[in-house]
Amino acid sequence: MSQVRPDEVSAILRKQLSGFDNEADTYDVGTVLEVGDGIARVYGLSKVQAGELVELPDSKDQKGKSVTGMVLNLEEDNVGIVLFGSSSAVEEGHTVKRTNDIASMNVGEGLLGRVIDPLGIPIDGKGAITGETVRLPLERKAPGVIYREPVTEPLQTGLKSIDSLIPIGRGQRELIIGDRQTGKTAVAIDTIINQKETQNTDKPVYCIYVAVGQKGSTVANIRKVLEENGAMEYTTIVAAPASVSAPMRYIAPFAGAAIGEFFRDTGRHALVIYDDLSKQAVAYRELSLLLKRPPGREAYPGDVFYLHSRLLERAAKIINDDKIAKQMNNIPEELKSKVKGGGSLTALPVIETQAGDVSAYIPTNVISITDGQIFLDTDLFNQGIRPAIDVGTSVSRVGGSAQVKSMKKLSGTLKLDLAQYRELEAFAKFGSDLDASTQAQLRTGERTVELLKQGEYQPLPVEKQIALLKVNDKGLLNKLEVTQISEFEDQFLETVGLKYEKEMDALADSGTLSDTFGDKLIEIANSVIDQITAKN
């Protein structure tokens, strides 16, 4: 049995007490004038800064912890603060104390694998964050033009339809948009799981999943899925579920960005998912209206565009030059010694639309800010086309230059074929006689659509995607029935994996498909197709 020795206890006490000084403490205070709906108006605090954290030592919540808040409004004779804790603990006349700390959190490698709240406090019951941390502000100016580089490196999502048709590059901001229940979160989670591949390379992608206003059970489920797929080791979940106060939901994406920036500015790669920004906008609208800021369209405040643009601008590819990167604007003092160039922060914001209405205020705003969007469609989802990506309306404005070479070559014709198929599909519904060439096009299109279907949590490495698309490009799939496509896919990939492991690895590294290996792939595909057709 372990025992605690008395001298050990006194040593610890002495250590703790050594930091205890007898000097007087100086701080600024104010008094609560009125409180309600998570907002308090405070008299005093004359030197307080906007965005500063404040403490209310008189107001204790059920756990005996004092309530904290953040200054949002500085007015002529009072200060408007938003409360992070329960506002029922705050009473008129309570003291409000400045902390001289602009809203910030401790960030470090220790955050990976953890679930935290937007102020960086762990909520997964695994104890304090370990390891070295730096204190980073939640709100930070995005890097200036000279510290950026165009997007050149791909970020593989592992989804055939995205990597081929709407490629995403490191440092890009790609919006995932769609109605409820169309698989928006699934796309994001698959992308995180697929980053497992990068962990053994010299450019691993660390992931941050920010859950804003979601059900607590959903967040728990996502964590479980990530853990089961071994993705939690390189992922941080910032959770601000629907049960927390509006200010917490408002700052959660900024907390995610702050963690991402830590990796970005230290020369590494990070991916941050904001799920979802429409709920953050709603939380911000709530705060703004309570603070009596004038409402605009759909009652959102005037600066709701700036809210999202300043957040998404922080996603960037940093110039691959340490000397220039070190001069980057707005680097916090603690981080300065660690700054390196070449890092990136990719952002995948999620927006939920109502009944497919992409012309509502928040969706149009975010569409115009981001470098493209992945549009998920309810009808496609119900037809069983999953991921339900509407290839026609989805675009990626910068990802093309980051795409793997051979993938780019194959995707050109793929996009054209799919577009033609969609056009003809409408005619085909009439069931009238169609000429042979139209029928052939429809046949190919059906098979391509079937090939692009993919199960949840089953991301596919890029080299396997290329192999499949190569087979599709040659039109070999026309020999098969639509229902046989998935069987073919499994068998083909298995055979290729067994026979040509080295070549596939080379393809993954270089991204170029040689003619000889391409011919070999066609050979295998033909034999697999023969096998399947012979069986029936």
Next chain:
Amino acid sequence: MLVSKAARRYATALLELAIEKDVLERTLEDVLLIKGTIESSRDLLVFLRSPVIKPDKKVAALNEIFAEKVSDLVQKYITLIARKNRQNMLDEIVTAFVDKYNDHAGIISAEVFVAKELDDKQLAEVKQTLENFTNKTVNVSTIVQEDLKGGMAVKIDDTVINATVKYKLEQLEDVFLSAAKE
């Protein structure tokens, strides 16, 4: 006390006029008299603030109370406030005036929180220290709070200098509790 923008403007006007006419000290005396009267008589405050009572009645009452006792300038000032229908703000205006005067004369007020009443010598020492520290004349008011247990806290404007035993104990509690969690 939180005073409205209008009250501050009326107070500034009176202060500037008093400085111009060089009757600042006399004006301050008069204002302090009005302030004291309103503070000691709750009836008067209720009377001034009541929306039911007609403005001319308020003016008549004010004139009767303060006539003969205040200078000509302040007398006229009260009439002006009455004419502008701002009698209900009189208490705020006089508070604002005292604040403005203190600003002008370089006087600051400090609240000293202690666990036990200070004797005169200690009080003088505190005052002297604060005056050396701020380079201004300090009006010290003492507030006794027994739960502070010992030590002293001084509040000047919004700034608190805290060296009370209670505060130190709370800090110590925080240190131990946060250490326990790790």
